[in-house]
Every structure is written in structure tokens, then in C-alpha cells.
Amino acid sequence: xxxxxxxxxxxEPVWTVDALGKSLALSRSTAYRYVKELCEAGLLAxxxxxxxxxxxxxxxxxxxxxxxxxxxxxxxxVLAPLLPRCGEGILFICAPRGDSVLSVFxxxxxxxLDISYSRGRPMPLFRGSASVIILAHLPEGRLRRLYRxxxxxxxxxxxxxxxxxxxxxxxxxxxxxxxTGRAQLDAGVFAISAPVFDVDGNILASLTLAMPEHRxxxxxxxxxxxxxxxxxxxxxxxxxxQVHARSALRVEGI
Amino acid sequence: xxxxxxxxxxxEPVWTVDALGKSLALSRSTAYRYVKELCEAGLLAxxxxxxxxxxxxxxxxxxxxxxxxxxxxxxxxVLAPLLPRCGEGILFICAPRGDSVLSVFxxxxxxxLDISYSRGRPMPLFRGSASVIILAHLPEGRLRRLYRxxxxxxxxxxxxxxxxxxxxxxxxxxxxxxxTGRAQLDAGVFAISAPVFDVDGNILASLTLAMPEHRxxxxxxxxxxxxxxxxxxxxxxxxxxQVHARSALRVEGI
DNA sequence: GCATTCAATCCCATATTATGGGATTTATAG
DNA sequence: CTATAAATCCCATAATATGGGATTGAATGC
Numbered sequence: 192x193x194x195x196x197x198x199x200x201x202x203e204p205v206w207t208v209d210a211l212g213k214s215l216a217l218s219r220s221t222a223y224r225y226v227k228e229l230c231e232a233g234l235l236a237x238x239x240x241x242x243x244x245x246x247x248x249x250x251x252x253x254x255x256x257x258x259x260x261x262x263x264x265x266x267x268x269v270l271a272p273l274l275p276r277c278g279e280g281i282l283f284i285c286a287p288r289g290d291s292v293l294s295v296f297x298x299x300x301x302x303x304l305d306i307s308y309s310r311g312r313p314m315p316l317f318r319g320s321a322s323v324i325i326l327a328h329l330p331e332g333r334l335r336r337l338y339r340x341x342x343x344x345x346x347x348x349x350x351x352x353x354x355x356x357x358x359x360x361x362x363x364x365x366x367x368x369x370x371t372g373r374a375q376l377d378a379g380v381f382a383i384s385a386p387v388f389d390v391d392g393n394i395l396a397s398l399t400l401a402m403p404e405h406r407x408x409x410x411x412x413x414x415x416x417x418x419x420x421x422x423x424x425x426x427x428x429x430x431x432x433q434v435h436a437r438s439a440l441r442v443e444g445i
Numbered sequence: 446x447x448x449x450x451x452x453x454x455x456x457e458p459v460w461t462v463d464a465l466g467k468s469l470a471l472s473r474s475t476a477y478r479y480v481k482e483l484c485e486a487g488l489l490a491x492x493x494x495x496x497x498x499x500x501x502x503x504x505x506x507x508x509x510x511x512x513x514x515x516x517x518x519x520x521x522x523v524l525a526p527l528l529p530r531c532g533e534g535i536l537f538i539c540a541p542r543g544d545s546v547l548s549v550f551x552x553x554x555x556x557x558l559d560i561s562y563s564r565g566r567p568m569p570l571f572r573g574s575a576s577v578i579i580l581a582h583l584p585e586g587r588l589r590r591l592y593r594x595x596x597x598x599x600x601x602x603x604x605x606x607x608x609x610x611x612x613x614x615x616x617x618x619x620x621x622x623x624x625t626g627r628a629q630l631d632a633g634v635f636a637i638s639a640p641v642f643d644v645d646g647n648i649l650a651s652l653t654l655a656m657p658e659h660r661x662x663x664x665x666x667x668x669x670x671x672x673x674x675x676x677x678x679x680x681x682x683x684x685x686x687q688v689h690a691r692s693a694l695r696v697e698g699i
Numbered sequence: 700g701c702a703t704t705c706a707a708t709c710c711c712a713t714a715t716t717a718t719g720g721g722a723t724t725t726a727t728a729g
Numbered sequence: 730c731t732a733t734a735a736a737t738c739c740c741a742t743a744a745t746a747t748g749g750g751a752t753t754g755a756a757t758g759c
Contacts, residue, residue, distance in 0.1 A: 193486040196506065204513040205691060208706080218748040223707065232447040233542050238515055239643030240688045241706055245510050247542040250549050252450065253507035254565025256499050259458040261492055288487050288501040295504050311508025389493030391727090434494045437459060462735080472719040477736065495735055645756095 192225050196234065196245070205242040262286070262387070262396055263296050265429035270298040270398075273422050277415070280402035282422070283308055284387070285321045286395065287329070290337065292322040295396070306377040306401060317341065317348040319375035320384040321399040327364035328386050328394035334361060368420045371412070374401055381407040383416050385423035390434040398423040446479045450488065450499070459496040516540070516641070516650055517550050519683035524552040524652075527676050531669070534656035536676070537562055538641070539575045540649065541583070544591065546576040549650070560631040560655060571595065571602040573629035574638040575653040581618035582640050582648035588615060622674045625666070628655055635661035637670050639677035644688040652677040 198211050206214075212222030226243055229235040233248025257263060262284065270282050277300065284296040291313045316322050316337070329337070338345060338354055351357030364370055374380035384399040400419050452465050460468075466476030480497055483489040487502025511517060516538065524536050531554065538550035545567045570576050570591070583591070592599060592611055605611030618624055628634035638653040654673050 193482070193488070196486075196502075199506075199509060201509055201513040204509065205515060205687075220708085220748055220750090221746080224746085227707085228447075232450075234447070236540070237643070237647075238649070238684070238688070239645040239647060240691075242688065242691065244514055245506055247540045247547045247549055248450075249503060249506045249510060250565045251542065251547055251567060252453075252499055252503045252565075254563065255453060255455055255458065256503060257565075259455040260498055261459060286490070286501045288505060293501045293505055295501055309508065311504045311506075311511075313505060389491070391493040393491075393493060395492070430492070433459075434492075434496065437494075437496065474719055474721090474737085475717080478717085481736085 192228065195225050195229060199245050205238055205244050207241045208243070211243075261430050261433050262426070265426045265433070266296045266298070266398075269422055269425045269429060273418055274298055274300050276418055277400060278402065278406070280400050280415070281306065281308060282398065282400055282419075283321075284426075285314065285325065285397050285399065287316075287325050288313065290341065291316050292325055292397075294321075306374070306380055308401065314375065315344070317344050317350060320370040320372040320382045321397050322375075323348075323350070323364065323372070324370045324384040324386050324397045325394055327361040327370075328388075330393070334358070369416050371416070373404070377401075379404045383412070383419045385420045387423050387430075388427045390431045395427075395430070398426060446482065449479050449483060453499050459492055459498050461495045462497070465497075515684050515687050516680070519680045519687070520550045520552070520652075523676055523679045523683060527672055528552055528554050530672055531654060532656065532660070534654050534669070535560065535562060536652065536654055536673075537575075538680075539568065539579065539651050539653065541570075541579050542567065544595065545570050546579055546651075548575075560628070560634055562630065562655065566630075568629065569598070571598045571604060574624040574626040574636045575651050576629075577602075577604070577626070578618065578624045578638040578640050578651045579648055581615040581624075582642075584647070588612070623670050625670070627658070633658045637666070637673045639670075639674045641677050641684075642681045644685045649681075649684070652680060 194215055195211060198206055198214050208222045208226050209219065211217075211226070212219055215222070217225070226235060230237065230243070230246065233246045233251070235243045236246035238244050266284050273282065279300075281300060282298040283294055285292045286295045287293075292315075294308050294310055294312050294314065297308060297310055314322055316326055326334070326337070334357075335354070338357055345357055346352050351360045369383055369385045371381070371383050374382045380401050381404040382399050382401045384397045386394055387396040387398055389395045398419055400415055402415070448469055449465060452460055452468050462476045462480050463473060465471075465480070466473055469476070471479070480489060484491065484497070484500065487500045487505070489497045490500035492498050520538050527536065533554075535554060536552040537548055539546045540549045541547075546569075548562050548564055548566050548568065551562060551564055568576055570580055580588070580591070589608070592608055599611055600606050605614045623637055623639045625635070625637050628636045634655050635658040636653050636655045638651045640648055641650040641652055643649045652673055654669055656669070
């Protein structure tokens with residue numbers, strides 16, 4: 192039933208029940224039942240004339256995430272003091288989402304340069320330092336499945352022509368504290384990314400600083416790379432502290 | 446299975462599978478199955494140490510709503526030109542969501558006064574002009590069910606001590622083009638609200654202008670009320686035009 | 700006022716899946 | 730090596746979903 196949400200896109204934000212039933216190979220009564228149930232949950236809403244769109248519950252849940260998600264609250268806390276050292280650069284957090292990566296947090300910076308990042312925007316998994324640093328730290332099994340399913344995209348991104356070389360490329364990236372590269376969504380933008388982990392040591396997200404390419408001369412990069420690595424490390428630590436706080440509450444039966 | 450999303454709140458953003466299974470009266474294997482499925486859909490995500498939180502798909506869907514939802518795109522178009530006439534007031538849109546109302550859009554206004562409205566914030570259905578104007582325009586059957594389920598809240602809000610007087614109060618509100626009142630979430634704030642309808646004439650949302658109470662003398666209100674009513678009317682018309690555009694495409698088989 | 704159309708709900712015979720209690724697996728910590 | 734926690738798997742049994750069509754309600758056009 193959750194596939195219903197997948198038919199909605201920026202290009203097609205409004206669907207009739209018949210159209211989405213046809214798209215998902217469902218009978219009319221099943222499609223009506225699913226839409227009714229998703230409307231009751233607030234995930235869809237009627238817009239009149241038999242049309243439905245994504246519903247207000249999504250906006251409400253997104254606000255809950257902004258207000259209280261552990262990763263985002265840690266990021267807000269950690270990144271605000273780092274902004275003054277970033278000039279017109281942008282600090283943002285990306286998280287894995289299925290076979291792609293999503294920007295989930297942007298540090299507020301009134302001086303920021305005007306590029307395409309916005310919260311919620313999906314990005315390819317195999318391009319861009321924000322994505323590839325996450326890819327590199329995925330568990331071996333997940334990496335293998337991604338290679339199997341996307342071997343052409345891996346090759347096109349120059350990450351390896353077969354599994355052994357892809358795997359080696361990923362290992363080499365993991366060996367370094369950060370990854371640099373040109374931003375994929377905008378011309379003339381340079382990015383530095385570092386990984387953020389959960390308390391179990393699994394990759395949770397990446398922290399990236401994006402800045403104009405002309406400012407990225409080799410002398411300027413190192414202090415900024417150190418800032419990104421330190422920021423990612425402190426976000427990881429803040430999340431870890433939250434988890435330990437929750438465990439302590441759990442042990443006490445609260 | 447969608448009830449799983451309901452256990453998450455700002456107060457408790459992270460849940461273990463056992464805790465949410467207990468909260469929802471589910472067995473451990475059923476709870477694990479639901480969480481696994483919601484993680485695969487991206488609606489939940491693991492945060493390590495057996496904890497789960499709301500997932501990145503919500504952020505992605507919310508961005509789709511911001512970018513392309515008919516109500517929000519119409520609101521953005523219509524409200525931007527009206528802002529200069531609002532001084533430090535805030536223009537925002539609320540939509541019904543179950544038995545409450547949600548702020549779904551705020552017009553960007555750098556001069557705005559600092560009050561509590563933020564996108565995604567739920568509000569009571571029976572208090573505040575933004576909510577009550579929506580309530581008044583709900584279909585009779587829905588109004589009757591809300592009265593049955595919330596008769597105490599209706600009485601406490603001064604909207605009527607029994608069904609006939611509640612119904613009359615709602616009819617009287619419908620007869621006027623707008624509703625005014627003190628904002629419920631902040632002290633010293635005054636609000637003017639008008640209804641937004643879909644193409645079938647059903648209530649879709651409300652448009653509200655919130656401003657400092659001391660600026661709301663009787664001479665200043667009328668032009669601002671006219672602005673709000675006109676803004677709501679034009680949002681309704683813009684949505685209607687979108688629907689007609691979609692119908693035309695549909696007739697052509699596109 | 701009637702006929703037509705569209706959106707939405709209801710019905711139910713039949714097919715399919717969900718449930719949960721427990722077993723098992725995997726990883727981590729002591 | 731043992732214990733624990735998180736997570737997956739198994740399957741007998743119970744419960745629900747499906748879809749094709751009937752029906753309802755509202756709106757539109759003549």
C-alpha cells in the first residue's frame with residue numbers, strides 16, 4: 192500500500208484514483224480502499240474533482256523530524272558555531288535513502304552562495320563526495336547488492352569496472368578521513384565531505400562543506416577539511432551521547 | 446501498520462521495536478515486520494542501538510509538497526505580492542488534518558513579528574480564527590461527527606452548548622467573508638482568517654493574517670480583512686485553474 | 700425533471716496474506 | 730566462552746485483502 196506514495200512526483204503531484212490504480216496495476220476497489228486509508232492517515236488529501244495529492248501529515252511529520260530527530264538536533268548544535276569559519280560556504284548533511292542519498296539538513300547561513308542544495312532533494316548515490324563517502328562506508332553485503340544492481344552507474348562514475356576494483360576504491364576512500372570533489376548539482380562548486388556514524392559504527396550520514404571552486408586552492412582546503420572532519424566527529428559523538436542517555440532511561444524502566 | 450508512525454512525537458523521537466510493539470499491542474515478530482517494511486519504504490530509519498526514528502522519505506515527500514502541491518504553489522504565487530501591505534504581519538495557510546488543523550505554508554516575510562507559527566505545527570480545531578473558519582465550512586455530516594466526539598471542547602471554546610447552537614454558530618460564521626480573533630498560540634497577536642475552497646466547493650484550507658494586537662484598531666482592520674479575503678479568493682481561483690488544466694489534459698488522454 | 704456521468708462506497712465469493720509464539724542467527728560485550 | 734540483545738525466520742492457524750460488479754449520491758446537461 193505504501194507504493195501509492197511513490198506515484199506522486201514534482202512532475203505529477205495530483206492523481207485520480209483510476210490513474211494511480213492503473214499505474215500500480217490495482218483494481219478500482221482496491222485503489223479506492225488504499226486512497227481512503229491513506230487519506231484517513233493524513234498521508235494523502237483530496238484536492239477536489241477526483242484528484243488526490245500528498246497530505247498534511249507529511250508536513251507534520253517533517254516538522255517533528257526538524258524539531259527532534261537525533262541526527263538533525265545534533266547537527267544543529269554542532270554546526271552553528273562552525274559557520275563563521277566557512278565564509279560563503281554551505282554546510283549540509285546527507286543521509287542514505289534507498290538507492291540514493293538525500294540532503295536532510297542545511298546549516299542556516301545568510302551569507303551562503305546560491306546553489307541547488309535544498310532539504311529533501313535526492314542525489315545520485317555514485318556521484319558527488321557527499322554521496323560517495325556514504326557509499327564507501329556501507330556494509331559489505333549492501334555494497335555488493337548495490338554493485339550488482341547498478342554496475343553501469345558505478346562504471347560511469349569511474350568508481351570501478353568490476354567488483355574487485357569497486358571494492359578497492361571504496362576501501363581506499365574509507366581509509367581517509369574525508370573526500371573531496373566537484374559538486375554534482377552545480378557548476379563551479381567544490382565539496383569536502385566526511386562520514387557521520389551511529390553508535391553501532393554504522394554509516395548514518397555525511398557532512399559536507401560546499402564552496403566556490405575558485406576558493407579551493409590547496410592551501411585553503413586543509414583547514415576547511417579539518418573543520419568538516421571535526422564537525423562530523425562531534426555530530427557522531429553527540430548522537431552517541433543521546434543514545435547512552437536513552438539506554439540509561441531504559442535501564443531505569445522509564 | 447500506519448499507526449506505527451503515530452507513536453513518534455517530539456517528546457519521544459526514538460523507539461525500539463519492543464517499546465513500540467508494546468505501545469501498539471503488537472507481538473514482537475509483527476512489530477519487527479512492520480518496522481522493517483517502513484524502513485524499506487524510507488518512512489523510518491535505524492539510528493543504532495536498536496532505536497528507530499522517522500525516516501528520510503518524509504523529508505523527501507515534504508520537499509515534493511513544497512515544490513509542487515497545488516495549494517502551496519497557488520499560495521506562493523498569490524501571497525508574495527500581498528506581503529508589502531502586511532507590515533510586520535504574517536500570512537499563513539492552515540489545512541485540516543484529522544481532528545485538528547495544521548499550518549502548511551508561511552509566506553516569507555523578513556520583517557515578520559516573532560511568533561510561534563511554523564510549518565507543520567498542529568493547532569486545536571475549535572480555537573483560533575484559522576481553525577474555526579475551517580471548522581465552520583466542513584460538511585454537515587463531518588461537523589456532526591466532530592460535535593459528537595468533541596462536545597466538551599466545543600463548549601469550552603464557547604462555540605455552543607448543544608448541537609443546534611453549535612450549528613447556528615457555524616452557519617453565522619459561514620455567512621461572513623472572514624473571521625477575526627486573538628491568536629491562540631501567542632499572547633498579544635490578532636488574526637484575520639478567510640476560507641480557501643477546492644474546485645468542488647469543499648473547504649481546503651484557511652488563509653490568515655496575524656499581526657500585533659495593538660495595530661488592530663478598527664480603522665486598520667477593514668483594508669487588511671479585504672486583503673485576506675481577496676488573497677483567499679485568488680488562491681481558490683488559482684487552484685480551480687489548475688484543476689481545469691488537468692481536466693483538459695485528461696480529456697485529451699495525456 | 701429526467702438521463703447521464705463521475706466519484707465513491709458497498710458487497711461478498713474467493714484468494715491470499717498476516718499473525719504470533721517460539722526457534723534461530725548474528726553480533727557484541729564481559 | 731557465555732550471555733545478551735537485536736533481528737530474522739518458520740509455520741500452523743487465523744484473519745484480511747482482493748476485485749468484479751452492484752449501488753449510492755451528487756452534479757451536469759438537456
